[in-house]
Amino acid sequence: MIAEIIIIGDELLYGARTDTNSGFLARTLDAIGIDIRYITTVGDDMDQLVDAINLAQRRAKIVLTTGGLGPTEDDITKKAICKVFKRNLIFHENILEDLQKRFAARGVKMPAINQNQALLPQGAQFLKNKFGSALGIVIDEQGRFFCAMPGVPVEMEIITEEELLPLLKARAGDITIVRHKLRTAGIMESTLAEKIRPGLKFAEGVSLAYLPSYRGVDLCIKGIGTIKEEVEAGVKILADGIRRSAGDYVFTEDDRQLEDIVAELLTQKGKTLATAESCTGGLLGGRLTAVPGSSRYYLGGIIAYANEVKMNRLGVVRDTIERFGAVSAETAKAMAAGVIKALGADVGISITGIAGPDGGTEEKPVGTVFIGIAFSDHQAAAKLSLGVHRGMIRERAVTAALDIIRRELINLA
């Protein structure tokens, strides 16, 4: 089954925003064996939008759009749907009532302009949006399936997962696509490639892609074919080979993030964690607490951006900072040990480094980062060199810290 995606919004055509919706939809459809042929980005212009929808409808049986469903004048998707499918916008009393209830529940008076959200194409099916006021709109007739969703990513995602996916699953065809992902951390793409290359075995229809990011390198296997068992077997052979050679650089083989694995390990081992951050300024805490329920193992942290905070709140002694520097293995270890004491945690993790653009020296250039880890009875520190760009260095430092926690916890009795 073939599908097309249309992404709507002027802001994408002059580069003010980066579209991530098409990627989410593509992954989601791919997982149920629906093939995306084209993704088209079009602006808030009626003629061009209508043309784009008509063209997509001619080429594919499934057409999904995102964007242009807001309450303001520049949102024209509903009108475009009416033109393409030759129907009228009609006012849905029950939808207005639902909207008013939602605003009331938040203790906010609904702005009158939101009444527009209850004006919807006649004879369409509506998909519930838990996180916002614009509903998904489905027109499903004569073997063709059209769905318009809002452009706000969390809203589009929840509608897709809870409402759209069940409808699409019912129409996916007989080609089997099997994907399997091995996520690694703590190793460069090229080094990883050399490490795994000798053991790679590709069955027919099986391929491998390397997808590097600041959060690690994902090894993405794709198998495609008509006989499900054969495709699965081919993917498994390749995955087994990679697993053998990549060893514990692989932290998971599903969609979980490194912070989810750390969460699982801390829970399993019954340990609590505290963070002490300098150059990352709270990003490590932020990523740890992105996991729902993180309060079970994460107590909190100290953001010791100024040296006085390192001394007064983490108990790093002045002599350590003066002799070895604020960016050093000694300071990193003292920060990690200090935050255990300050917050009463079992495990302390620290990050101190030079994120740039200034502050580098010949001995410690921009990108130099020390990660410290402390338990009640011992501490360790690692020195890393994480690049030249501030954002890149900070993200990589957080990933490295999470990976160090993971490795230490695995080894913990």
Place this chain on the structure above:
Amino acid sequence: MIAEIIIIGDELLYGARTDTNSGFLARTLDAIGIDIRYITTVGDDMDQLVDAINLAQRRAKIVLTTGGLGPTEDDITKKAICKVFKRNLIFHENILEDLQKRFAARGVKMPAINQNQALLPQGAQFLKNKFGSALGIVIDEQGRFFCAMPGVPVEMEIITEEELLPLLKARAGDITIVRHKLRTAGIMESTLAEKIRPGLKFAEGVSLAYLPSYRGVDLCIKGIGTIKEEVEAGVKILADGIRRSAGDYVFTEDDRQLEDIVAELLTQKGKTLATAESCTGGLLGGRLTAVPGSSRYYLGGIIAYANEVKMNRLGVVRDTIERFGAVSAETAKAMAAGVIKALGADVGISITGIAGPDGGTEEKPVGTVFIGIAFSDHQAAAKLSLGVHRGMIRERAVTAALDIIRRELINLA
């Protein structure tokens, strides 16, 4: 002048990668008055790619593609160009020599597969690529301009800036596009729309788009026309009208973020800042320290995820938490006052809330967030309702906290 962009690569059609090339090209072309109508993403499939190029050529006089120019079998853009423009691939001896020299300069023997890079469509013009081995390919005839570039962003960007842009500027013609952006925080899109609507005056060719995100709502004005002074005047009239009605919800009229404005105000007023975060777990510190040089005014913070940390490290008294709750105005104020004392800062800001998915009650549902701010002599707190999705609530809470700092600092003598 109208242009289209075609982004080539299977990885984009199943969502393993996010395209950023189209955004870069769109911004670059927009700046010289070239209008992008459609951006099409297509896979490494000959028929679909040829169809996509043909369609784009019918709709626009300028067509740019990225991707598919590498040396391996899955790179088919050159062959597609030969089909569309009816020409042959021929071997360019001088290009091979250049390539071999580059590899020699790096002290690397050129892999044989790279010889493919010297096989190029007959009668095309080639654009130099400083950072890689795939050249840009231009076919410019009968008033139509076609250019294919490699997909690696740094390569595509350097070719665009140094080679493509001079060619395009020559044909951009006499249309002027003027953009102006007013960035707001602390107000919902629909409320903002109602607030500014009465004063909106649109000159011919001037339009307004609302771009909401968890970091605020951007009001993006676009003016288009042939007489530069007239377009600028039309944009200015609309911007003036918005500025009058939106008042201090507008925090900047350029590309800066809220954290940049906070940085500027703290520096101007000579104040230092410390953060006390609960539900955001360090994200506020992370955003403040995303600004290079933030160590001049940001001392650090305490991530008080557990109540014990709120009491022991921030000095929130047990009675406050027990009587009013950890998520309350009283606790927020005590956290902000506590972090001033603990870190020795002039200004303290705190966030405590229910980010979900669990932990909500009837009185304080998921999304309830209190922001506290403290100075040496007074404290204040605000209660907010920030939605139902964990990531959304946390990002909005950070934005709200930054906005509260901004407003308090503006009012500070």
